[in-house]
Amino acid sequence: MKRFTDLYWRLDATTSTNDKVAALRDYFAAAPPDDAACALAVLSGARQLRSVSTSQLRSWAAEATGLPAWLIEECYAHVGDLAETLALLLPDAALDATPGTDLGLAEMMQRTIHDLRATTDDHKREVVADVWRRLAPRERIVWHKLLTGGCRVGVSRTLVARALAEVAGVDPAEMAHRLMGAAAADGPAYLRLLASESTEADSRRPYPFFLAAALDRTTVEHVAEDLGAVGDWQSEWKWDGMRAQLVRRGEAATVWSRGEELVNEAFPEIAAAGESLPPGTVLDGELLAVSDTTLLPFATLSKRASRKRVTNKVLADIPCVFVAYDLLEEGGVDLRELPLAERRRRLEALVPVPFTDRLASLPVQPAHLFLSPLVTGGSWAELAALRAEARARGVEGLMLKRRSSPYGVGRTRGDWWKWKVEPLEIDAVLLYAQAGHGRRAGLHSDYTLGLWDGDQLVTVAKAYSGLTDAEIVELDRIVRATTLEKHGPVRICRPTVVLQLAFEGVSLSTRHKSGVAVRFPRIVRWRKDKEPAEAGTLADLRRMIVAT
Amino acid sequence: MRSRFIEHTAPPLGPYSGLRGMTTVNDLLRVTESGLYCERGDFYVDPWRRVPRAVITHAHADHARAGSDRYLCSAAGKLVLRTRIGGGSPIDTLRPGESVSLNGVQVSLHPAGHLLGSSQVRIEHGGVRWVVSGDYKLQDDPTCDRFEHVACDVFVTESTFGLPVYRWQSPERIAAEINDWWRANRDAGRASVLLAYALGKAQRLAAMVDPTIGPIVAHGAVMKLVEAYRASGVRLPSIDRVPAGARRVGDGRALVIAPPSVLGSSWLKLFGESSVAMASGWMMLRGVRRRRGFDRGFSVSDHADFPGLLAAIDASGARRVLVTHGFSDTLARHLRESRGLEASVLPTRFTGEASPDATAAADDGEPDANGDGDRPDADALTTS
Ligand SMILES: [Zn+2]
Ligand SMILES: [Zn+2]
Numbered sequence: 001m002k003r004f005t006d007l008y009w010r011l012d013a014t015t016s017t018n019d020k021v022a023a024l025r026d027y028f029a030a031a032p033p034d035d036a037a038c039a040l041a042v043l044s045g046a047r048q049l050r051s052v053s054t055s056q057l058r059s060w061a062a063e064a065t066g067l068p069a070w071l072i073e074e075c076y077a078h079v080g081d082l083a084e085t086l087a088l089l090l091p092d093a094a095l096d097a098t099p100g101t102d103l104g105l106a107e108m109m110q111r112t113i114h115d116l117r118a119t120t121d122d123h124k125r126e127v128v129a130d131v132w133r134r135l136a137p138r139e140r141i142v143w144h145k146l147l148t149g150g151c152r153v154g155v156s157r158t159l160v161a162r163a164l165a166e167v168a169g170v171d172p173a174e175m176a177h178r179l180m181g182a183a184a185a186d187g188p189a190y191l192r193l194l195a196s197e198s199t200e201a202d203s204r205r206p207y208p209f210f211l212a213a214a215l216d217r218t219t220v221e222h223v224a225e226d227l228g229a230v231g232d233w234q235s236e237w238k239w240d241g242m243r244a245q246l247v248r249r250g251e252a253a254t255v256w257s258r259g260e261e262l263v264n265e266a267f268p269e270i271a272a273a274g275e276s277l278p279p280g281t282v283l284d285g286e287l288l289a290v291s292d293t294t295l296l297p298f299a300t301l302s303k304r305a306s307r308k309r310v311t312n313k314v315l316a317d318i319p320c321v322f323v324a325y326d327l328l329e330e331g332g333v334d335l336r337e338l339p340l341a342e343r344r345r346r347l348e349a350l351v352p353v354p355f356t357d358r359l360a361s362l363p364v365q366p367a368h369l370f371l372s373p374l375v376t377g378g379s380w381a382e383l384a385a386l387r388a389e390a391r392a393r394g395v396e397g398l399m400l401k402r403r404s405s406p407y408g409v410g411r412t413r414g415d416w417w418k419w420k421v422e423p424l425e426i427d428a429v430l431l432y433a434q435a436g437h438g439r440r441a442g443l444h445s446d447y448t449l450g451l452w453d454g455d456q457l458v459t460v461a462k463a464y465s466g467l468t469d470a471e472i473v474e475l476d477r478i479v480r481a482t483t484l485e486k487h488g489p490v491r492i493c494r495p496t497v498v499l500q501l502a503f504e505g506v507s508l509s510t511r512h513k514s515g516v517a518v519r520f521p522r523i524v525r526w527r528k529d530k531e532p533a534e535a536g537t538l539a540d541l542r543r544m545i546v547a548t
Numbered sequence: 549m550r551s552r553f554i555e556h557t558a559p560p561l562g563p564y565s566g567l568r569g570m571t572t573v574n575d576l577l578r579v580t581e582s583g584l585y586c587e588r589g590d591f592y593v594d595p596w597r598r599v600p601r602a603v604i605t606h607a608h609a610d611h612a613r614a615g616s617d618r619y620l621c622s623a624a625g626k627l628v629l630r631t632r633i634g635g636g637s638p639i640d641t642l643r644p645g646e647s648v649s650l651n652g653v654q655v656s657l658h659p660a661g662h663l664l665g666s667s668q669v670r671i672e673h674g675g676v677r678w679v680v681s682g683d684y685k686l687q688d689d690p691t692c693d694r695f696e697h698v699a700c701d702v703f704v705t706e707s708t709f710g711l712p713v714y715r716w717q718s719p720e721r722i723a724a725e726i727n728d729w730w731r732a733n734r735d736a737g738r739a740s741v742l743l744a745y746a747l748g749k750a751q752r753l754a755a756m757v758d759p760t761i762g763p764i765v766a767h768g769a770v771m772k773l774v775e776a777y778r779a780s781g782v783r784l785p786s787i788d789r790v791p792a793g794a795r796r797v798g799d800g801r802a803l804v805i806a807p808p809s810v811l812g813s814s815w816l817k818l819f820g821e822s823s824v825a826m827a828s829g830w831m832m833l834r835g836v837r838r839r840r841g842f843d844r845g846f847s848v849s850d851h852a853d854f855p856g857l858l859a860a861i862d863a864s865g866a867r868r869v870l871v872t873h874g875f876s877d878t879l880a881r882h883l884r885e886s887r888g889l890e891a892s893v894l895p896t897r898f899t900g901e902a903s904p905d906a907t908a909a910a911d912d913g914e915p916d917a918n919g920d921g922d923r924p925d926a927d928a929l930t931t932s
Contacts, residue, residue, distance in 0.1 A: 074711065088832065
């Protein structure tokens with residue numbers, strides 16, 4: 001546990017990717033295989049099951065410290081991280097128990113986390129209290145995060161792959177591929193991963209996803225200047241769905257999310273449709289939820305995605321399709337180094353039916369597998385005009401992909417760009433503020449904003465700050481000075497501050513007091529030049545609703 | 549695909565929990581527009597405006613302001629206070645425990661352990677005893693007298709670190725951590741830049757570290773006060789001033805003590821490759837360490853930690869406690885619930901609540917603007 005704790009704090013202490021890779025490499029080179037397998041699962045963000053709830057931890061910590069629950073909550077609001085708050089509050093570890101009792105990560109997780117799942121609450125409490133007595137605060141933080149399933153270390157898969165590639169002495173891209181979808185469940189599996197012995201998981205393994213970057217400059221003139229000839233680029237709609245790979249190898253087809261989770265259970269009809277493909281085929285594309293006539297919003301799709309098993313009713317209510325936009329493997333051959341134009345030619349031959357928003361006109365078979373249609377424009381200006389229709393079409397904008405480019409790994413800039421539609425904007429008034437987390441712990445940086453409805457301000461959105469650190473500090477001071485009431489961590493402020501809110505869309509909602517819901521709201525600017533009376537109205541916001 | 553429809557509901561509306569004026573005209577001390585005032589004795593404690601007579605707990609900017617007609621502080625703190633408020637107004641002094649009568653009100657000063665000459669102000673009249681503790685700590689500090697427990701009826705306490713997550717390590721332990729860091733940097737040929745408030749913390753650190761590791765160098769703002777400390781009789785190790793116009797200082801062995809405002813300035817470049825550490829109680833929190841981007845953080849403070857606050861409050865024997873400057877609401881509630889004390893918030897300044905960034909706009913580099921500053925983002929505006 002000490003070795004993993006050291007790794008955690010070493011990663012935490014640096015922002016340099018080279019230092020991070022070095023820390024990971026040192027860890028993996030020294031850790032016993034069982035521990036390494038465990039660490040790899042944690043680092044790659046594998047879903048960790050909770051054996052103890054945070055409310056149990058809070059109440060046991062209240063007993064151990066003799067502090068009232070409200071005071072622990074005040075501390076949490078200030079610190080912004082429960083694992084850290086409890087680690088700091090608990091009495092110091094008993095000195096006699098510390099030396100020589102350090103367990104390895106794998107054994108520690110087995111004994112003090114996984115084994116707890118099947119036991120009684122009393123036994124859980126005993127185990128937790130015992131661990132608290134044995135660990136120093138810096139170890140407790142890490143263990144709390146493992147225990148509550150929230151151990152995110154902030155290293156990308158690419159960095160983990162680089163470090164493991166150094167340990168194994170192989171190419172980083174090769175290691176990235178070996179790591180896809182194949183969690184090393186134990187020490188032997190981890191050793192096979194390093195030694196490159198093929199495993200059963202190989203046959204299902206997706207490729208590392210190639211990710212697009214957002215364009216820095218989005219006006220048509222800038223895009224023309226930055227990207228050059230329009231003919232060098234392939235453009236498609238930027239779908240508002242879930243990125244996925246459909247892997248057809250051996251006997252079966254598998255569907256993988258971008259988070260490298262197998263989602264066959266959530267999308268059985270897509271997996272079944274994949275079996276119609278020739279063996280040795282891998283498609284990259286997007287999962288979309290559709291009705292007979294229209295695209296369904298992302299929120300509806302995510303209801304599907306979160307299910308372990310879908311009933312026939314859900315299948316009928318939320319039908320899904322897979323829209324393919326790239327072909328990564330054909331006849332068992334990796335095509336990623338071929339130019340996009342060639343991959344596209346082969347993809348069109350394999351999946352000939354383009355997806356259209358006039359769904360009723362689509363042929364019935366194969367009903368779940370479509371080709372992402374090209375958006376054609378003879379000039380950047382024509383494309384810009386089509387991009388302006390994005391919101392009405394229920395898409396996020398355009399994707400621009402260089403025709404000559406190979407299929408890359410991770411977020412490499414230059415060949416794949418997102419040209420998203422410009423966000424909607426409105427000036428809103430700061431009504432409530434709450435302390436943030438992580439870097440913004442202790443500063444009021446989560447804001448609830450309101451718009452005018454007659455002479456009343458109605459809350460319309462909660463948004464995290466897109467302000468600079470200096471502005472956040474300044475606004476924090478204003479929040480404290482204009483506080484009318486405090487409710488735990490939330491402060492109700494006298495309306496004095498106007499913030500410019502950007503969002504992707506507006507829809508009617510019965511769940512919100514204002515009657516409307518804004519999509520992906522964030523703060524883009526502090527309008528110091530405006531008084532609250534000059535802020536926008538609910539009527540302004542309603543006018544932005546686009547019928548879908 | 550990463551966005552969600554956001555649920556936003558109003559927080560439940562409860563009883564008004566805003567600020568409460570916690571002193572009355574019948575009290576020996578009460579809050580006025582100019583600060584904490586003793587009407588019967590006709591003097592102020594740490595006034596925030598110019599007044600005829602100011603009793604000063606210590607020389608930090610949020611406690612000692614220039615421009616009053618006459619000052620009273622501890623004998624030990626006189627030179628430091630003079631450095632801060634400039635010449636002109638007379639400064640009267642008292643030795644520890646020595647008492648003076650101001651219009652029939654007995655006033656005495658007792659060590660607060662915060663920095664050189666910092667005092668608690670004990671005020672007695674008609675059998676009622678108040679103690680205004682100013683800023684204080686219970687830990688040992690080689691540069692000032694140890695906090696003295698003074699019995700009273702009403703205790704006015706700060707609450708800068710008034711949450712139980714704040715528990716300091718022993719000064720020996722912190723000194724060992726700083727020494728290890730300095731030694732490792734020296735061995736790697738890197739300068740060790742230690743950021744600390746120019747008044748109090750900087751001198752305390754200089755006295756805490758092991759001067760045999762290498763040379764100690766200080767920023768001009770720190771040096772001015774080092775001299776005031778030495779002239780007051782405090783023993784400090786040999787500290788070099790950074791020569792004016794120097795283009796390169798030291799050979800990667802030095803410990804450089806400087807105010808946080810140098811961060812991001814060209815002054816730091818004088819020392820070549822360096823590791824930059826911050827010495828502040830706020831460094832307890834990972835989030836604060838991360839957003840400030842230091843190489844290291846040492847949790848060392850001249851304020852009492854949570855157990856220290858409770859120990860001082862308990863030892864005072866006071867039944868009534870007025871909490872100011874920090875987590876006042878929280879500490880006051882805890883005192884009411886855990887001890888049955890009559891505890892409430894004493895508003896500071898005009899807003900009624902001390903902001904954690906009260907000194908944000910101040911430049912720590914200048915002793916005149918060198919506030920207490922022991923706040924997570926006290927100098928965020930100059931460093932980020
Ligand atoms: Zn202060
Ligand atoms: Zn102070």
